């Protein structure tokens with residue numbers, strides 16, 4: 282009888298401090314602000330005869346690397362219908378929202394291919410970045426992956442991937 286297990290990873294290093302603003306409509310957004318986001322990942326799969334699902338360290342490394350990539354940066358949504366983003370020759374960003382102009386130095390900003398910088402989009406981006414083409418999931422015999430991204434204690438969104446979803 283197959284034995285499945287779920288390993289949960291929520292290490293201290295699985296966090297990133299980032300700025301953002303949520304856009305609610307073509308004319309309404311939040312002011313710029315930030316959070317200390319934390320990330321939780323659960324991997325489910327079959328425990329093999331030698332009592333191990335698989336070495337989860339490659340996944341842990343991938344999670345922490347992605348946290349480090351988004352740490353101390355300002356996140357902008359690259360696919361928002363309400364925010365237009367231009368870059369000058371030096372890669373600095375000029376973002377247009379409802380008649381306002383917001384300027385960012387290239388070193389300070391990360392533009393993500395999402396509609397909005399929300400918990401739901403961050404957990405999806407994070408999860409899709411880990412799953413990628415599925416090869417790491419196959420290598421680690423992972424059947425199901427859950428990624429939760431929290432903007433603070435008690436407030437998170439959850440994204441899920443399954444091998445047969």
Ligand SMILES: Nc1nc2c(c(=O)[nH]1)N=C([C@H](O)[C@H](O)COP(=O)(O)OP(=O)(O)OP(=O)(O)O)CN2
Pocket residue numbers: 302303311316398399400401432433436
């Ligand atoms: N569906 C969503 N709604 C909102 C999101 C989101 O990601 N998805 N995000 C926000 C704001 O970004 C806001 O920063 C987070 O909400 P808020 O609770 O107002 O702020 P805090 O995290 O500081 O929590 P406190 O309860 O105020 O301590 C709004 N909506």
